[in-house]
Amino acid sequence: MRTGDLWEEWGEKMTLNFKDIRGEIAGLENRLYFDNAGASFPPPVVNAVIKDHLDLEARVGGYVAQEQKAFELEAVYDSLACLLGGKASNYALTSGAVDAWNRAFYSVTLTAKDNVVITYNEYCSNYIALLHRSQSIGFEIRVAGVDGDGVLDLPAMETLIDANTKLVTASTISSSSGQILDVAAVGALCLKHDVLFLLDACQAIGQVPVDVDEIGCDMMAGTSRKYLRGPRGVGFLYVSDKALKRLTPTMMSNMSAVWSGLETIDVREDARLFEAWERSVALQLGFGAALKYLINLGPEALMAQSCRMAALLREKLTRRNDITVQDQEGPRGAIVTFTKQGEDPEDTKARLAKNNIVVQVGSVVHTRLDLEERGLNSIVRVSTQYYTSEADLDALITAL
Numbered sequence: 001m002r003t004g005d006l007w008e009e010w011g012e013k014m015t016l017n018f019k020d021i022r023g024e025i026a027g028l029e030n031r032l033y034f035d036n037a038g039a040s041f042p043p044p045v046v047n048a049v050i051k052d053h054l055d056l057e058a059r060v061g062g063y064v065a066q067e068q069k070a071f072e073l074e075a076v077y078d079s080l081a082c083l084l085g086g087k088a089s090n091y092a093l094t095s096g097a098v099d100a101w102n103r104a105f106y107s108v109t110l111t112a113k114d115n116v117v118i119t120y121n122e123y124c125s126n127y128i129a130l131l132h133r134s135q136s137i138g139f140e141i142r143v144a145g146v147d148g149d150g151v152l153d154l155p156a157m158e159t160l161i162d163a164n165t166k167l168v169t170a171s172t173i174s175s176s177s178g179q180i181l182d183v184a185a186v187g188a189l190c191l192k193h194d195v196l197f198l199l200d201a202c203q204a205i206g207q208v209p210v211d212v213d214e215i216g217c218d219m220m221a222g223t224s225r226k227y228l229r230g231p232r233g234v235g236f237l238y239v240s241d242k243a244l245k246r247l248t249p250t251m252m253s254n255m256s257a258v259w260s261g262l263e264t265i266d267v268r269e270d271a272r273l274f275e276a277w278e279r280s281v282a283l284q285l286g287f288g289a290a291l292k293y294l295i296n297l298g299p300e301a302l303m304a305q306s307c308r309m310a311a312l313l314r315e316k317l318t319r320r321n322d323i324t325v326q327d328q329e330g331p332r333g334a335i336v337t338f339t340k341q342g343e344d345p346e347d348t349k350a351r352l353a354k355n356n357i358v359v360q361v362g363s364v365v366h367t368r369l370d371l372e373e374r375g376l377n378s379i380v381r382v383s384t385q386y387y388t389s390e391a392d393l394d395a396l397i398t399a400l
Contacts, residue, residue, distance in 0.1 A: 037383030187216025
């Protein structure tokens with residue numbers, strides 16, 4: 001995965017008209033939107049595809065409509081492989097990134113003598129699942145922290161891995177910081193020690209380049225609604241061929257296997273082993289449209305622009321004596337976090353909202369291992385997209 005100041009590397013390659021892209025988004029009329037790490041605005045084609053399929057279901061019925069869109073539904077898996085690496089057979093569609101991460105994590109066999117190594121930027125939903133299983137089974141959770149430069153301490157992380165380590169988990173980008181972890185280095189450690197590697201790329205995919213083959217992750221969870229600009233209610237799980245042979249799903253459905261005899265089933269050998277039968281076909285098609293939109297326009301240029309806007313904002317914020325940028329050191333993406341002197345982040349969010357400026361607040365309950373260690377209870381989170389303009393940034397600075 002290529003990280004760092006992406007906009008410097010790719011900025012000159014951009015030939016896109018971001019003004020035209022911006023003009024397609026009704027939600028940006030008389031409004032500044034900086035919550036793309038929560039959910040970005042879908043392109044018009046995504047909404048159109050969803051509405052068209054709902055209309056089709058109303059005319060011919062849900063099952064018939066699904067059969068008529070079989071080719072387009074299969075194409076979603078191909079698009080994921082095209083964008084993120086691996087093969088189409090390595091991807092499963094889920095209801096969201098949390099669902100995808102849990103389906104992978106709960107399928108890893110763990111005993112009381114085992115341990116799981118995680119990184120300091122773990123998200124709350126993942127850590128809750130870790131605690132839930134740890135308290136039930138008794139395995140140890142080991143946390144890899146930062147070094148003196150404020151980045152992941154890889155040598156110290158390696159000392160946490162031993163013969164009883166059954167899983168390593170990491171998040172490429174935390175929801176509470178724009179810092180980008182060197183997850184490819186984590187993947188190399190896992191390969192060296194033959195330990196399964198589960199990657200949370202929920203914030204990263206569509207924000208920075210992600211390639212499962214380069215990273216070396218065995219499992220990866222992602223979502224549609226953030227930087228891919230797809231609809232809510234859709235996520236996906238990548239599972240490598242190696243991991244497919246090692247995981248034991250905790251639940252199975254008629255998507256996971258065929259009832260081949262009275263007391264026998266034929267279990268799938270691809271990642272769709274982890275899929276549920278019931279899902280929104282309309283949302284899956286909308287997700288496919290979002291993937292095609294990104295791929296056709298050129299992911300590298302779009303991601304570079306998103307990160308370039310965030311870099312400009314950090315620069316502008318650091319000029320303010322009453323603002324403290326709270327992003328950690330190292331490579332950083334399109335998420336910017338800060339606090340304003342004398343003002344609680346929730347109050348900052350509410351005050352900006354009155355001026356039609358949308359930002360988000362990151363709380364210690366979301367990324368406790370990170371924020372609590374840094375003495376922060378909450379931060380203002382601003383997340384740019386490629387449709388963010390420099391005029392937006394200046395208006396935000398003025399409002400602050």
